[in-house]
Amino acid sequence: MSEQPEIVIVGAGFGGLFAAQALRNKPVDVVLIDRNNFHTFTPLLYQVATCALDPSEITKPVRSIFRKSRNIKFLLGEVTDVSLSENRITVQAAGSSHPIEYDYLILSGGSESNYFGNQQIEAFSFDLKSLGDAVDLRNHALRQFERAVWTEDPEEQESLLTFVVVGGGPTGIETAGALYELYNHVLDREFSGGELKARVVLVEMLDHLLRGYPSGLRQSARKQLEGLGVEVRLGTPVAEVEAGKVTLGDGTVIPTHTLVWSAGVRGTKLANLLGVDLTRANLVPVQPTLQLADFPNAYCVGDMCYLEDEHGDPYPQTIPPAQQQARLAAANIMAELNGQPLDTFRFHDRGSMATIGRSRAVAWIYKRIGMSGFLAWIAWLFLHLISLVGFRNRLNVFVNWIWNYLTYDRSVRLILEKSENKQQTE
Amino acid sequence: MSEQPEIVIVGAGFGGLFAAQALRNKPVDVVLIDRNNFHTFTPLLYQVATCALDPSEITKPVRSIFRKSRNIKFLLGEVTDVSLSENRITVQAAGSSHPIEYDYLILSGGSESNYFGNQQIEAFSFDLKSLGDAVDLRNHALRQFERAVWTEDPEEQESLLTFVVVGGGPTGIETAGALYELYNHVLDREFSGGELKARVVLVEMLDHLLRGYPSGLRQSARKQLEGLGVEVRLGTPVAEVEAGKVTLGDGTVIPTHTLVWSAGVRGTKLANLLGVDLTRANLVPVQPTLQLADFPNAYCVGDMCYLEDEHGDPYPQTIPPAQQQARLAAANIMAELNGQPLDTFRFHDRGSMATIGRSRAVAWIYKRIGMSGFLAWIAWLFLHLISLVGFRNRLNVFVNWIWNYLTYDRSVRLILEKSENKQQTE
Numbered sequence: 001m002s003e004q005p006e007i008v009i010v011g012a013g014f015g016g017l018f019a020a021q022a023l024r025n026k027p028v029d030v031v032l033i034d035r036n037n038f039h040t041f042t043p044l045l046y047q048v049a050t051c052a053l054d055p056s057e058i059t060k061p062v063r064s065i066f067r068k069s070r071n072i073k074f075l076l077g078e079v080t081d082v083s084l085s086e087n088r089i090t091v092q093a094a095g096s097s098h099p100i101e102y103d104y105l106i107l108s109g110g111s112e113s114n115y116f117g118n119q120q121i122e123a124f125s126f127d128l129k130s131l132g133d134a135v136d137l138r139n140h141a142l143r144q145f146e147r148a149v150w151t152e153d154p155e156e157q158e159s160l161l162t163f164v165v166v167g168g169g170p171t172g173i174e175t176a177g178a179l180y181e182l183y184n185h186v187l188d189r190e191f192s193g194g195e196l197k198a199r200v201v202l203v204e205m206l207d208h209l210l211r212g213y214p215s216g217l218r219q220s221a222r223k224q225l226e227g228l229g230v231e232v233r234l235g236t237p238v239a240e241v242e243a244g245k246v247t248l249g250d251g252t253v254i255p256t257h258t259l260v261w262s263a264g265v266r267g268t269k270l271a272n273l274l275g276v277d278l279t280r281a282n283l284v285p286v287q288p289t290l291q292l293a294d295f296p297n298a299y300c301v302g303d304m305c306y307l308e309d310e311h312g313d314p315y316p317q318t319i320p321p322a323q324q325q326a327r328l329a330a331a332n333i334m335a336e337l338n339g340q341p342l343d344t345f346r347f348h349d350r351g352s353m354a355t356i357g358r359s360r361a362v363a364w365i366y367k368r369i370g371m372s373g374f375l376a377w378i379a380w381l382f383l384h385l386i387s388l389v390g391f392r393n394r395l396n397v398f399v400n401w402i403w404n405y406l407t408y409d410r411s412v413r414l415i416l417e418k419s420e421n422k423q424q425t426e
Numbered sequence: 427m428s429e430q431p432e433i434v435i436v437g438a439g440f441g442g443l444f445a446a447q448a449l450r451n452k453p454v455d456v457v458l459i460d461r462n463n464f465h466t467f468t469p470l471l472y473q474v475a476t477c478a479l480d481p482s483e484i485t486k487p488v489r490s491i492f493r494k495s496r497n498i499k500f501l502l503g504e505v506t507d508v509s510l511s512e513n514r515i516t517v518q519a520a521g522s523s524h525p526i527e528y529d530y531l532i533l534s535g536g537s538e539s540n541y542f543g544n545q546q547i548e549a550f551s552f553d554l555k556s557l558g559d560a561v562d563l564r565n566h567a568l569r570q571f572e573r574a575v576w577t578e579d580p581e582e583q584e585s586l587l588t589f590v591v592v593g594g595g596p597t598g599i600e601t602a603g604a605l606y607e608l609y610n611h612v613l614d615r616e617f618s619g620g621e622l623k624a625r626v627v628l629v630e631m632l633d634h635l636l637r638g639y640p641s642g643l644r645q646s647a648r649k650q651l652e653g654l655g656v657e658v659r660l661g662t663p664v665a666e667v668e669a670g671k672v673t674l675g676d677g678t679v680i681p682t683h684t685l686v687w688s689a690g691v692r693g694t695k696l697a698n699l700l701g702v703d704l705t706r707a708n709l710v711p712v713q714p715t716l717q718l719a720d721f722p723n724a725y726c727v728g729d730m731c732y733l734e735d736e737h738g739d740p741y742p743q744t745i746p747p748a749q750q751q752a753r754l755a756a757a758n759i760m761a762e763l764n765g766q767p768l769d770t771f772r773f774h775d776r777g778s779m780a781t782i783g784r785s786r787a788v789a790w791i792y793k794r795i796g797m798s799g800f801l802a803w804i805a806w807l808f809l810h811l812i813s814l815v816g817f818r819n820r821l822n823v824f825v826n827w828i829w830n831y832l833t834y835d836r837s838v839r840l841i842l843e844k845s846e847n848k849q850q851t852e
């Protein structure tokens with residue numbers, strides 16, 4: 001066996017993936033660990049949830065990404081313990097616990113939905129954080145339409161076809177827009193000849209959408225959503241959730257069987273394993289070099305780390321900071337191995353964008369140029385297509401998007417029931 | 427409401443689908459009922475199970491197939507009762523029971539795996555009868571490789587990577603071939619640089635493969651399978667199955683965690699609801715007109731019906747008889763409504779084919795011309811491509827096949843874990 005330094009990366013999301021790619025063919029041995037055998041292109045999860053794309057089109061097996069990288073080894077498993085002082089993690093896999101020692105550690109565990117302690121919301125709502133979430137929402141949403149066909153009670157029918165999306169960020173906006181289009185432009189033709197209409201309500205606690213965007217683009221996003229048919233409720237939180245209805249802070253009661261939650265994230269349970277002080281949102285504070293304060297051989301990047309910019313604001317929990325932090329963590333480890341000084345993190349912000357259904361979007365490029373409408377949508381399309389990992393995915397996604405656009409169809413409309421668990425010979 | 431005769435079709439497999447298509451735009455009202463909201467192109471289930479195709483590529487939403495057919499209504503639900511004497515079925519859907527009356531009934535419930543009463547086999551084996559089965563097998567098979575990476579025990583590793591397929595018909599042959607190729611031509615490069623090798627054993631009780639094929643093609647199929655690397659065990663049944671091993675009738679013990687069962691089918695539970703005498707394999711005997719003996723307004727077609735040809739042999743439980751029977755049942759109902767005489771079933775057999783991995787196949791065309799090897803494979807490819815329902819599916823399948831063929835890759839390698847069930851607001 002080689003005597004190269006061993007670098008363990010936890011998580012094959014954007015942070016872990018980019019860190020591993022930055023260490024490809026370097027004189028180190030990399031072990032990349034994830035609970036799933038695939039990397040997920042999370043910005044398009046809402047398209048899986050709304051029947052536009054297949055799960056395999058927004059994912060890529062991790063092993064196939066690193067097929068030709070001899071110094072990168074993938075392991076499927078769940079990290080159940082981290083001992084920073086002993087340079088060791090423990091992985092639960094194949095029915096038992098496996099300790100793995102490291103010289104350097106890169107933690108990139110991502111985030112999970114933050115319900116701010118409200119167990120009611122947690123129990124009743126759908127998330128869009130993982131591929132499984134997206135498939136669950138797809139199954140559920142399609143089932144609501146099929147259920148509505150069987151009832152003659154107009155009130156029950158209305159509540160089955162009402163979808164409440166909470167959170168005015170890009171995920172909330174994109175999901176609300178795509179849900180509205182799925183029902184009112186695709187499915188309605190197939191259900192009772194257009195008699196059934198769906199209602200999509202987007203709820204945001206702040207008095208505007210898209211925090212971090214300039215006021216003109218926020219208003220444009222709202223106008224585009226409302227122009228599509230989505231009801232936008234600003235300045236009110238969700239107060240209560242129970243079977244069959246959602247009550248807003250202003251007292252409005254919305255009869256519904258579907259609540260999609262995209263109103264905030266927190267660090268995952270991985271953060272709790274570290275034994276270090278975390279922020280209120282369960283994030284891991286890091287030095288500007290991305291090292292943990294007391295453990296300089298442990299780095300943390302992406303959604304799960306907490307670092308403030310020069311104005312004292314935390315970096316956004318989006319993909320670009322995760323990618324850039326991952327590259328810096330890898331570079332800093334290589335610098336230390338080569339006896340060079342470490343660098344500190346500076347975020348190169350190329351801006352952000354959100355799509356709002358067919359032909360509508362807003363984009364805030366380099367935080368200088370605002371774009372909205374069709375042009376922003378074309379920019380969104382182009383950017384996401386080139387960012388998708390793997391040539392085959394890109395080609396298939398392109399074929400599907402063209403098809404969906406031209407035909408107003410959504411092909412991936414499967415209600416995949418869970419099969420009973422087989423006993424298995426294991 | 428119209429006063430047209432009401433025809434209820436149970437099952438949207440090949441039988442039900444073709445019956446409904448034959449009744450499209452006829453002066454009748456059709457209600458088509460299925461437990462799933464999609465039709466499945468079952469001959470390619472094994473390609474979903476072996477990571478070559480996506481679930482949505484071999485399925486099509488039933489509602490989208492009949493989007494433009496105003497006289498055909500789809501309902502998602504499970505038939506829980508059939509009263510042939512009262513012309514009424516009962517459907518469980520959306521949480522309650524719904525009675526539906528009919529003037530004519532077409533039963534097309536298909537078949538399920540026949541374990542011949544062996545509960546051990548039923549508990550431990552994987553089927554390939556539904557889309558859910560295929561996804562389960564895909565998840566399980568990929569997981570075996572990931573588990574093998576974690577163990578250092580060579581015996582355990584070997585048993586994890588041994589796959590036993592039971593049944594020498596087309597499904598068994600195709601699955602065994604595709605499994606072997608997935609592991610030994612795709613995955614092995616990504617696992618420890620090719621150190622892990624998988625073993626695929628095909629077990630058949632008879633002393634030959636492919637019942638119904640001439641002897642030359644049977645031997646060719648066996649040679650092609652063995653040339654690929656699959657072990658073929660003829661003339662021996664599976665005697666016993668328990669956790670971690672399969673014992674054959676000849677005493678051979680195969681350590682394995684995967685048993686795929688494609689050794690026979692029986693009529694589904696729908697047949698038991700009818701209150702008529704069934705065959706030993708749970709099939710519904712029908713008249714040559716496809717009517718039930720005592721209930722001339724009830725027809726039964728496809729895998730679940732029992733009818734003998736002029737030699738006293740039952741028709742094969744494959745797609746072509748199901749399609750042709752479905753068309754005859756629809757035609758006979760229209761004939762009766764128009765006061766014309768009913769026709770009896772005659773099967774136009776265009777032959778059959780089975781593929782054996784990359785570039786290998788056998789074909790028995792019109793039961794006269796035998797073909798094997800590359801030419802048969804091209805014929806198989808062409809036939810399946812043109813049979814796939816829906817233009818988009820065809821294009822995507824074509825792209826994927828070309829991609830898989832050129833790159834030796836299989837893109838759909840997702841282990842999709844079942845997520846915990848959300849409580850839901852319903």
